[in-house]
Amino acid sequence: TVAIEFVGYSRDIRNSHFGALKVKDAIVDQFRKACGLRPSIDLERPDLRVHTRLDRDRVQLSLDLAGQSLHRRGYRSGTGPAPLKENLAAAILLRAGWPSVATMGGTLMDPMCGTGTLPIEAAWIAGDCAPGLLRDYFGFSGWQGHVPKLWGRLREEALARREEGIAKLPEIIGCDMNPRAVQQAKAHAERAGLHQVVRFEQRAISKTPKLPNPAGLVVVNPPYGQRLGEITELGGLYAELGQVLKRNFQGWKAAVFTGNPQLGHALGLRALLDNKLYNGPIECRLLRFEVEEGYFTPDRIKPPSIENATSEAKVADSDSSGTEMLANRLRKNRRILGRWARRANIACYRLYDADLPEYALAVDLYQGEQLWVHVQEYQAPRSIDQDKARHRREEALVTIADVLEIPPEQVFLKVRHRQKGHSQYEKIEQGGAFCEVREGPCRLLVNFANYLDTGL
Incomplete structure (x- = not known):
């Protein structure tokens, strides 16, 4: 089976569907001429997917190695209102220094974990889990050069490394005030084989507990105004996050991923490092902190009361279903x-x-x-x-x-x-x-x- 993806146009080909049909006809006619059989079309999981890019009079043909986007690990079935792609979550953790923190036995805490992408990716990184291990389909599976026995041995090696790595994981915790998001996070952890080692809890950020030593990493992807709320409405949330960090996580490292760096000022902490990353087309910043008293800055925004936070949580919880x-x-x-x-x-x-x-x-x-x-x-x-x-x-x-x-x-x-x-x-x-x-x-x-x- 084959599938054709087509982008671009020229003076004679103005429609991508028409261009795909022409490429498909040329390929299957060659097969029929060579061996008397015409391949079938399978748009979902073909044996061979061909990407065609047309730029005026030049055509580039490529064979699809992956089969589908590699950021799809295979453990997510549903997402929250502002999902974070798995590969971006992994990049955030690597930039934040999570591998070295995990090696030292440090804990990871995500107090606004949503459906659990950051904690799960943290567990896979620390547990030496191959990110494509749950996938049962790759584009190269139908290539003539593919050797299934060799691929099978590589998978067995990866499974053994994952089992050994998961047994040595430090504590990884994700919290969110939305009960539906927490349930999805638990389901994702189970699909990823992590339900016994990654803990998810329903709690508002104001209720984030103080954790025992050793110190670790707090990583969080709060809303930043591009999707879920306006900037003026989020200052209080960031101020409350800063209060929690300073109250419960002194001596820890922290990383806050935001599309509006000015909101970071409300945290009341001075960032030591600032990395530029993109969440789709949105330019974002990964603000990295040492939660030490010497880096505290005066509070600029008064955090909302617990009563207001609770009432807002109830509204968000009831509206997020579906x-x-x-x-x-x-x-x-x-x-x-x-x-x-x-x-x-x-x-x-x-x-x-x-x-x-x-x-x-x-x-x-x-x-x-x-x-x-x-x-x-x-x-x-x-x-x-x-x-x-x-x-x-x-x-x-x-x-x-x-x-x-x-x-x-x-x-x-x-x-x-x-x-x-x-x-x-x-x-x-x-x-x-x-x-x-x-x-x-x-x-x-x-x-x-x-x-x-x-x-x-």
Whole structure:
């Protein structure tokens, strides 16, 4: 079986689906001419996946070694509202000095662990676990040069090293105030073979306990305003995190990963090192601290009261359910509708239309040189709490971008509400750029920002 991925265009080939068909025909016709058999097409797990990149009159063909993105370790089934990719989590831990801390027997604590990516990656690093060990499919499996017996021996060696490494793990703890996220973290740890060595607890950050020696590493990926909340609303959270560090973790190392370094000032700690990393298209900073009194700075923002934190946690907990169902529905629809769209040579179609009552959205895909997503929210009735509706909308947008593996700037949101006369056709924004999308042999310019509807 084969599959063809195609990107780019030229004067004669303007549609990526048409280009993929031409490459596929050329390859399978050669097979039929050489051996009398025509390979079948398998878009999910082919024996051979060919990537084609066209730039004017030059074509580059590549064989897919991996099969799917290597950041997918195989233990995650669902994600929270702002998921951190596994490979980025591993990079954060390596930069933060976790391997040397683990060698000395130091503890790792993540007080805002979400669905557990940082603690699990920390356990795999300290436990000498190969990151692709849970995967049962690689692109090279169908290559003629692949030697299954040799690969089997390498896997057995990796399994033995993992078993030996896990037995020597230091204490690794993840906490989060969201009970659903904690349950997902526990499920992920079980799939990763770590459920007996990595501990997850439900607790607010203000309740983070003081841990006994030896000192270790506190690593945390708090929200930073790009996805889950505005910067002005997050200063108190960062101040509270700083208070917890100074109260319970003196003598420890700390690493805070944020897309808004100015929020780091609210921690009340002076960073010794500052590393630039990217979370998708978002430029972020890994702020690294020694939690020692000599590095304390005056508190700039008063942390919120415990009562307020508790009430906010209850709202967040109640609103966060359903993202996994939404992600599963989007994947299912894309798999089914994607086949129909490819057969019909259609590049723009509706992926989701309020399929789940909790997420009253219409999600449209527009394929050009890149994928754009146009999301329309059906306005919630007045009986629905507006803060809950906003939180659920933010969850849905992050889930959509994560499932489709696109940066947030390629997702456009509109809110549909009852209108009269011609008001629905009036501009809602000025200066939106036109993006080229394709339908069969046609190239169309679509403006996602200026009007409620795109007109396509």
